[in-house]
Amino acid sequence: QVQLIESGGGVVQAGGSLRLSCAASGLTFSNYVMGWFRQAPGKEREFVVAISRSGTITSTADSGKGRFTISRDNAKNTVYLQMNSLKSEDTAVYYCAADGDRASPSSSRTRYEYWGPGTQVTVSS
Numbered sequence: 001q002v003q004l005i006e007s008g009g010g011v012v013q014a015g016g017s018l019r020l021s022c023a024a025s026g027l028t029f030s031n032y033v034m035g036w037f038r039q040a041p042g043k044e045r046e047f048v049v050a051i052s053r054s055g056t057i058t059s060t061a062d063s064g065k066g067r068f069t070i071s072r073d074n075a076k077n078t079v080y081l082q083m084n085s086l087k088s089e090d091t092a093v094y095y096c097a098a099d100g101d102r103a104s105p106s107s108s109r110t111r112y113e114y115w116g117p118g119t120q121v122t123v124s125s
Contacts, residue, residue, distance in 0.1 A: 050105030
């Protein structure tokens with residue numbers, strides 16, 4: 001079965017950096033657009049960033065532009081989220097997701113059919 005497992009979350013001070021990883025199995029990874037979403041307490045899950053199958057096209061939410069970078073290694077079936085200049089408002093559970101229906105990255109969470117269990121990111125001020 002398809003599994004997406006996030007790792008790399010933790011507690012970091014404001015202004016610091018974290019790199020999240022998401023390891024995929026049970027699917028042909030290079031056939032899937034990959035995305036990162038996040039959900040803070042009491043808020044809806046929101047789009048963060050996504051990357052095309054080949055890794056040549058990315059889409060980033062305004063909240064992450066200039067700070068967050070997504071990349072992927074299709075040989076390792078892994079997608080990464082590099083987060084710099086973290087702010088307290090970045091505190092959330094971060095989820096990776098896979099979309100097998102299209103080639104271009106989408107910000108709509110309904111497009112993604114597979115989800116990981118999430119990893120907690122806490123930014124202390």
